[in-house]
Amino acid sequence: MKARMDRRKFLMAATAAGVALTRAKSHAAGGSDKPVLLGGKPVRLKGGPKSWPIVTDADEKAVAEVVHSGRWYRGASVARFEQEYAKLNGAKYCVATSSGTSALYASLGALGIGPGDEVIVAPYTFVATVNVVLLHYAMPVFADTDRETFLIDPRKIEAAITDRTAAIIPVHIGGAPCDMDAILAVARKRNIPVIEDACQAHLARYRDRNVGTWGTTGCFSFQVSKNLCSGEGGAILTNDEEMANKCFAFHNCCRTRAGAKAGFRYTGGRSTNVRMTEFQGALLLSQMAHLEERARIRSENADYLTRMLREIPGIIPARACEGATRNAYHLYMFRYQPEQFAGMPRAKFLKALAAEGIHASGGYGPLNKMEYIQHALNSRPYLRVYGKAAIEQWRERNACPENDKLCEEAVWFSQGTFLGPRSDMDRIAEAIRKIQAHAPQLAKA
Numbered sequence: 001m002k003a004r005m006d007r008r009k010f011l012m013a014a015t016a017a018g019v020a021l022t023r024a025k026s027h028a029a030g031g032s033d034k035p036v037l038l039g040g041k042p043v044r045l046k047g048g049p050k051s052w053p054i055v056t057d058a059d060e061k062a063v064a065e066v067v068h069s070g071r072w073y074r075g076a077s078v079a080r081f082e083q084e085y086a087k088l089n090g091a092k093y094c095v096a097t098s099s100g101t102s103a104l105y106a107s108l109g110a111l112g113i114g115p116g117d118e119v120i121v122a123p124y125t126f127v128a129t130v131n132v133v134l135l136h137y138a139m140p141v142f143a144d145t146d147r148e149t150f151l152i153d154p155r156k157i158e159a160a161i162t163d164r165t166a167a168i169i170p171v172h173i174g175g176a177p178c179d180m181d182a183i184l185a186v187a188r189k190r191n192i193p194v195i196e197d198a199c200q201a202h203l204a205r206y207r208d209r210n211v212g213t214w215g216t217t218g219c220f221s222f223q224v225s226k227n228l229c230s231g232e233g234g235a236i237l238t239n240d241e242e243m244a245n246k247c248f249a250f251h252n253c254c255r256t257r258a259g260a261k262a263g264f265r266y267t268g269g270r271s272t273n274v275r276m277t278e279f280q281g282a283l284l285l286s287q288m289a290h291l292e293e294r295a296r297i298r299s300e301n302a303d304y305l306t307r308m309l310r311e312i313p314g315i316i317p318a319r320a321c322e323g324a325t326r327n328a329y330h331l332y333m334f335r336y337q338p339e340q341f342a343g344m345p346r347a348k349f350l351k352a353l354a355a356e357g358i359h360a361s362g363g364y365g366p367l368n369k370m371e372y373i374q375h376a377l378n379s380r381p382y383l384r385v386y387g388k389a390a391i392e393q394w395r396e397r398n399a400c401p402e403n404d405k406l407c408e409e410a411v412w413f414s415q416g417t418f419l420g421p422r423s424d425m426d427r428i429a430e431a432i433r434k435i436q437a438h439a440p441q442l443a444k445a
């Protein structure tokens with residue numbers, strides 16, 4: 001125990017010293033009119049994504065208690081987390097899982113999705129959204145993105161539905177709520193279940209109701225970068241008891257909640273083991289105490305930044321869809337237009353920002369064009385179930401021209417950027433203005 005504590009103290013002291021040094025340098029630098037790439041001084045942020053995850057003494061105590069109890073297998077902590085996470089989101093049931101991927105996988109498994117089915121997915125997302133469809137040997141069908149919102153376009157969903165469509169997976173990307181009224185209206189007309197990918201959208205709200213509670217299920221990730229995290233982890237929310245039981249069985253080797261004491265009872269059909277451990281459950285309970293407060297800080301900072309960025313030509317913050325009442329800001333997303341920056345390519349803009357001490361990303365590539373999906377589709381089982389002609393036509397049928405353009409224009413800041421002081425937002429806007437003012441020289445440099 002002593003050695004562990006000493007190491008921890010050392011790490012914390014080293015981190016604090018590093019932060020103090022960075023701050024001292026930053027104060028001394030004080031920013032300047034010229035971008036760093038042209039010899040100026042950086043603006044730098046006080047907070048920033050490196051400060052994530054935020055570890056508290058309560059986290060350490062919670063995990064240590066589980067370690068010492070010797071009860072490491074899914075038990076009281078996971079069960080309490082499920083109750084509290086359901087309550088926090090206003091859902092009736094929660095099934096905790098090992099990851100967001102497994103939450104999505106179990107939801108599709110509980111619906112009995114399999115070979116021959118089509119699942120409509122958003123193309124602007126992390127690969128896991130489509131991977132779970134492939135894991136069930138179902139056919140992913142991409143519905144194009146609305147470039148202004150970065151979200152799946154409900155009109156494109158309607159156009160993609162066939163008599164084989166077995167589920168729709170909209171993604172609340174970056175924590176921005178999808179247009180659930182429009183999506184559910186399309187889905188209900190054809191009686192198609194909706195699985196919300198809310199992996200990036202903890203506490204986001206649509207019409208003042210949390211996302212993840214609108215569809216047949218809503219799936220969350222607690223992977224370490226997420227706004228609520230435990231290294232890895234996931235959860236399924238649902239208001240449908242039968243669906244909750246099916247998801248539970250799918251994630252737990254076909255066994256019901258009754259557990260060992262009642263003598264294992266088996267239900268369902270195909271299943272796996274993607275259970276959450278007690279360590280994750282305890283850590284999530286402890287981290288959850290800060291979720292609301294951190295969501296508020298991110299939201300206030302992000303809204304403030306949006307007001308400034310809207311004034312900068314060529315920087316177009318993602319538009320909230322009508323009905324979105326709270327964005328979780330796992331990502332702050334905007335479009336960058338090089339023509340307003342003397343033709344400077346996005347990569348150069350990102351480099352100039354990084355030089356200022358502001359980390360930004362160019363975001364996702366076009367998922368529907370990725371070679372690994374072609375590998376999956378051209379595998380023996382896919383060719384056998386769907387036939388060569390359908391696989392050959394897949395690329396054309398799944399063209400998403402709006403998404404292609406978005407993938408070239410997008411820029412993101414991550415959620416940690418929004419937990420610092422408001423002055424960080426001023427620094428970000430200042431850096432972008434500075435880069436724009438010197439864009440002709442930067443573009444040539």
Ligand SMILES: Cc1ncc(COP(=O)(O)O)c(C=O)c1O
Binds near residue numbers: 100101102125128234
């Ligand atoms: C949109 C989206 N869906 C699904 C996932 C999968 O979650 P996990 O990494 O917990 O498996 C993620 C995680 O990054 C995600 O961002």
